[in-house]
Amino acid sequence: xxxxxxxxxxxxxxxxxxxxxxxxxxxxxxxxxxxxxxxxxxxxxxxxxxxxxxxxxxxxxxxxxxxxxxxxxxxxxxxxxxxxxxxxxxxxxxxxxxxxxxxxxxxxxxxxxxxxxxxxxxxxxxxxxxxxxxxxxxxxxxxxxxxxxxxxxxxxxxxxxxxxxxxxxxxxxxxxxxxxxxxxxxxxxxxxxxxxxxxxxxxxxxxxxxxxxxxxxxxxxxxxxxxxxxxxxxxxxxxxxxxxxxxxxxxxxxxxxxxxxxxxxxxxxxxxxxxxxxxxxxx
Numbered sequence: 001x002x003x004x005x006x007x008x009x010x011x012x013x014x015x016x017x018x019x020x021x022x023x024x025x026x027x028x029x030x031x032x033x034x035x036x037x038x039x040x041x042x043x044x045x046x047x048x049x050x051x052x053x054x055x056x057x058x059x060x061x062x063x064x065x066x067x068x069x070x071x072x073x074x075x076x077x078x079x080x081x082x083x084x085x086x087x088x089x090x091x092x093x094x095x096x097x098x099x100x101x102x103x104x105x106x107x108x109x110x111x112x113x114x115x116x117x118x119x120x121x122x123x124x125x126x127x128x129x130x131x132x133x134x135x136x137x138x139x140x141x142x143x144x145x146x147x148x149x150x151x152x153x154x155x156x157x158x159x160x161x162x163x164x165x166x167x168x169x170x171x172x173x174x175x176x177x178x179x180x181x182x183x184x185x186x187x188x189x190x191x192x193x194x195x196x197x198x199x200x201x202x203x204x205x206x207x208x209x210x211x212x213x214x215x216x217x218x219x220x221x222x223x224x225x226x227x228x229x230x231x232x233x234x235x236x237x238x239x240x241x242x243x244x245x246x247x248x249x250x251x252x253x254x255x256x257x258x259x260x261x262x263x264x265x266x267x268x269x270x271x272x273x274x275x276x277x278x279x280x281x282x283x
């Protein structure tokens with residue numbers, strides 16, 4: 001125990017003017033009440049959030065949309081408030097991306113970290129790992145997963161394979177950068193959401209065209225640029241042992257048999273699983 005007479009000796013010797021000011025971060029989890037399994041999704045994310053410390057100061061938010069029953073809504077609000085979450089109510093249109101956009105525009109945080117309804121945190125210090133790479137390694141946008149997959153055969157407007165893009169199940173970047181990239185965003189149908197994630201003017205391509213880097217952040221805390229995504233161990237590779245945040249797609253891969261895993265890996269990474277191939281969009 002410290003005696004009051006010793007208090008002066010125990011004060012922080014670093015002057016306030018020389019202390020490092022950490023950027024402010026808002027963490028947002030999106031929960032849609034119209035989904036059949038919304039309750040399971042809420043418990044899965046909340047339990048993973050409680051089990052794995054973020055390792056970096058932040059304000060957690062839950063974005064609630066599509067809840068028709070006021071009693072159910074009040075119950076879920078109470079569950080999140082007990083864990084310190086701020087509550088945000090959003091209209092149930094525009095898919096996940098418009099919800100993130102509306103939420104981000106209301107904030108004054110320096111950075112945002114977005115999780116969709118299927119997200120499940122798998123590692124301690126997950127936010128510290130994101131923020132270290134965003135603030136010290138010059139990364140413009142980071143995600144837990146990424147892909148080279150293309151929907152070009154279905155929609156010709158989508159870039160052909162390899163269509164390098166970050167996936168939007170768990171991503172982190174400067175709030176102002178996200179607001180800029182979504183300034184003219186309009187999501188009226190699913191194709192619009194696909195295009196923003198993996199189209200010719202996707203958020204990934206916008207940020208790269210600004211001269212900024214994009215990266216997967218693994219469970220090990222390392223940042224992997226597009227050249228190294230097929231070898232990161234994070235998404236649709238072997239046992240996904242370096243995956244930091246799971247979702248419904250990563251869980252489907254985990255449950256698949258060996259033949260299906262090989263098919264999914266090939267669909268996602270193609271010949272770039274061979275390290276001799278050089279990616280046109282390199283980093």
